[in-house]
Structures are given as C-alpha cells and as structure tokens.
Amino acid sequence: MKRKIIKKFFFFLALIILMIEFIPIYILLSTSFKDNMTIWTSTSPFQPFKPTLEQYLGVFKETPFTKNILNSFYIASMTTVISIVGGSMASYALACLPIKRKKEIATGIILTRMIPQISLAIPIYLVMRSLKILDTYTSLILAHSTFGLPYVVWVLIPFFRSIPKELEEAALIDGCSRIQLFQKVFVPLASPGILVAATFTFLGSWNDFIYTLVLSNVKTTTAPMLVTTFWGMYAPEVGKMCAAGLLIIIPIFLVTFVLQKYIIMGLTAGGIKG
C-alpha cells in the first residue's frame, strides 16, 4: 500500500516537472496557431484562442522558407555523406589497422572537436573569402565537415573494435581485399553506429548557426537563420517565427523518437553506456 502511494506521488511529481519543462514548447506550438491580433493583445499566453493556419501560410508565401529549408537539407545531407564516408574509413583504420602512433592520431582528431567554433569560423571565413567561395554550398559543407568528420571517427572507433578479429582474418584468408572486407563485413556489422553517427552529424549541420552566420548570405542561408530574422528591429513577427521554428524542429523530434535507444551513445560517444 505504501509503495503504491509512493508511486502515485512520484508520478505526479514527474508530471509537474514535465509540465514546467514544456511551457516554452507549448508557447511555441500555440503561438504558431494564433493570428497576430491574438498574439499582441492577449494578456496571457495560456488564454484560449481560435487556431488559424495564417502564420504557416505566411511563412510559405511571404518568406523564402521553402528555399532555405531545402538549403538546410542539402547542406546537412552532403556534410553527412562526406563525414560518414571519410570518417568511417579513418575510424576503421584507427581501430583495426597497424598504424604507428594511432593513439596520438586518434586523440588529435577527437581534440579538434573540442575547439570553440568561433575560433575556427573566423579563419575559415578568411580562407573561403580568399578562395572567393563565400555564400556557396561548398563553403558551408566544408565548414560543417570540420565538426562532422572528427565526430564520426570518435563515435565509430568502439564499434569497429567490437567486431571479432577472427572474422577479419577469415575474410582475408579467403582472398578478400581490405576494401572489400571493409565494405562487406565491417560496414554492415557497424551499421547501428553508422546510423547514430549519421543522425548526429546531420543534426549538427541542421542546427548550425555560427558558420551560417559567418559564411552565408542570401543565396545559401539556412532555415534556422531565417527564423532569427523574424525578430526584426521594429515589429517582431513572433507568429511566423514560431511556425517556422516548429517546422524546423519537427524532423528532429521524429528522429529522437525513432532512435531513442541510441541517443546516449551518440551524445557521449561511448563515454557512458546506454
């Protein structure tokens, strides 16, 4: 009996925590369905209101949202492809091949991930400017790969290590080349890790703010950058900001739900077992 009451108490406690935590999310969601009049005249964000799709229509009709979200999608996809192809091969080499000083190389690659982005963004801007590729997809994809590649190497090393050595030897004796071995044995066996690495690389690029701010302009600007422009100098378009903001985070929520089993692994790269 006592145990039952404790469970009930804990349930309500958790529910209250969840409700407090979700206030900003609720405001984001509800504001995106309000018209401008309601947003600026209501005394409380929790007042009942008549939902409207006005803000969403406005986002699609009056702003370059469609173009920007396609930009985001393209840049994130290309970053993911480059990071996964290069990173998984490097990770395999560092995990399984006899390379001198591989501990130092691996540590060096992981350390580059810890460099504050502003310290890299400024010299990358200067380099891209002298190459005359500012405001191109290439510059953003390359810049995003500076965090994508090291991340993939970091996440995948333990996965490749966990594949039994015997499998490798057997395949090599059968006359498999290293590249065939990698493609046909290691990649399929490490596929959960590759999925996690790909997802988080994609999210990193999708969420990026600083490189887009520094490197891109009208042509290649991404959806998150557009959302920040809705807070203008005089008349913040909060409704549009919330509608577009919600559209940007929906893909992230879907991924979170599908991959929740692997999230810890992706966040801490094996530092904590999930």
Added chain:
Amino acid sequence: MQNKLDFTDRSGGGISRHLFDNVIFLGPTLIFLFAILIYPLIYSLYVSFHDWKLVSTVPPKLIGFTNYINALKDPLFWNALRIQVTFILIAIPLELIIGLLVALLFQVEFFGNRIMRTLLLIPFFVLPSLSGLMWRFMLQPRYGLIGNIYYLLNMEPVDWLSNPRLTFLAVILQDIWRTWPFMFITLYAALSNFPKELKESAEIDGANKIQVFLKIILPLLTPAIVVACFLRLIDALRIFSEVYVMTEGGPGHATTFLSIYIYKNAFRFFNIGYANSMGYMLTIIALLISFYALSKIYKEELS
C-alpha cells in the same frame, strides 16, 4: 558491445604490407582535416600576430604579440572571461543537480515513466538559436510569459532584458531549461546499468536510502557525472547562438560571452587580428581542459 577505445595492434601482419591500406583508409580524412581545419588554425595564428583589418586598403602589419598583450589589458576581455566563468560555475552544477534528482526519481517504475522520459528529451533537441528566440519572446514584459506572471502577482512587469543582472539570469535559465535533460538522460542511462541486487542487498543490511545513495550509488555514478560535466563544459565554453539571438551580448556588456566578444571584434569592428588572438586563447583553454579530461576519462582506453 565493447565500449572501449583501445588501440592495440590486431592485424597480425607486417607494417609495410599494410602501408597501402593505411594510406587509402586514413589518408583522405587526414588530408581533408588538414585543409579545412589545421590550415585555418595555423593561418589564424599568423593573422593574430598582425594588425589586420577586415575591410581596409592598408596592408596588414606584423606586430608580434601586441594583440595578445592588448587582450590581457582589455577590461572587456576580462569581463567576457568573468561572465563565461560565472555562467559555467552557476549553470552546470544546477543542471547536474536537477538532472541527477530527476534521474533518481525516474528509477521508480511509476505509470507513464517511459513516455515522460522520452518527452523530457525534447528540449535538448530544440535548436539553441530557436530556444534563445523563444526565451526572448517569453521575457517580453507586456505580452510574454514573464509579464503574465507579474500580472498574476499583481505587480508592475519588469523588463528583464534591459536589466543586466536579470538578463544574465535569463541566459542561465534558458541554458538550464535546454540542457538539464541531457544530464538527466545520461545519468539515467548510467543508473539503469547498475545491478538491482546492489541496492537491494544494501537495503537488507539496514542502510537507509541516503546512506545507500552516498556510499554506493554516488561513487559508482561518478564516472558518468564526470563525462557529462566535461561535455557540458566544452559546450558552455563556446556558447554563442542562443545568447546572440536572445540579448546580442547586452544590455551593455552584461552577457557578452567570449565567443560574442570575439565575433563582434571580427565582424562589427573589423579588427580581425585582435579577434583571432582572443580566439586562439579560447582555443588553448578548451584544448587544455579537453586534453586533461580525455586522458582522465578514457585513461584505461587510451593507454
């Protein structure tokens, strides 16, 4: 799965036989990282020794360590560093405590545990820039959430974002809101891995809940806490986008974190040599912490 970074040789073959494979597999990434990461870093060091203006017809002038010395004499640089450190010392411990308490709470199998756990992850996946904007909106005195709270308390609303202390507090609150779920989920995962018998046997021995927590759970949880705090520390050192959209570093310089100060020097004042010198100092701080932490955290794995 074996979650270890261990690098003992397992190929069984001679070094030269595999040289070709090594180049094929590791080469592209190393070349790529050199071109887009190492080269810019070296270039940044070069720029930092110059009086270099972003838009100017005057050629950059070599001035040695002057930028670094100027930074150390610059009260605004120290102000940014102080803000950064204060932020880290307040936000991360609070995130840790909230995350840990909620992780312990969720160890009890109550109704809806699983779904609530998943939902609590959502704020962590909200883009930092969007989170900053939402908080800016909520803190508007007349129509935001904060205005409503003052109204309910029958008080005249205060504009948080024009008061230096309250703005700093708001940035901390925003960060706590977004990232305690990260602490929660990593610590929850670590707690779930403990064998159940451990706690049960301790309880039979007559130890009370607090003793069990302090003597058994906390020591076992320490490695996970260290990893989680390290990862948060690295992120807190480079906090930028949420503050940039929320306060633009203001009012005054109340929330001008290092990254924001560096950004402003580079792209508002076009003083790119100076910005690079400060960026380099920030990089060195981050790398020293990371190097120390990585060698501790992954001690057995890296040796």
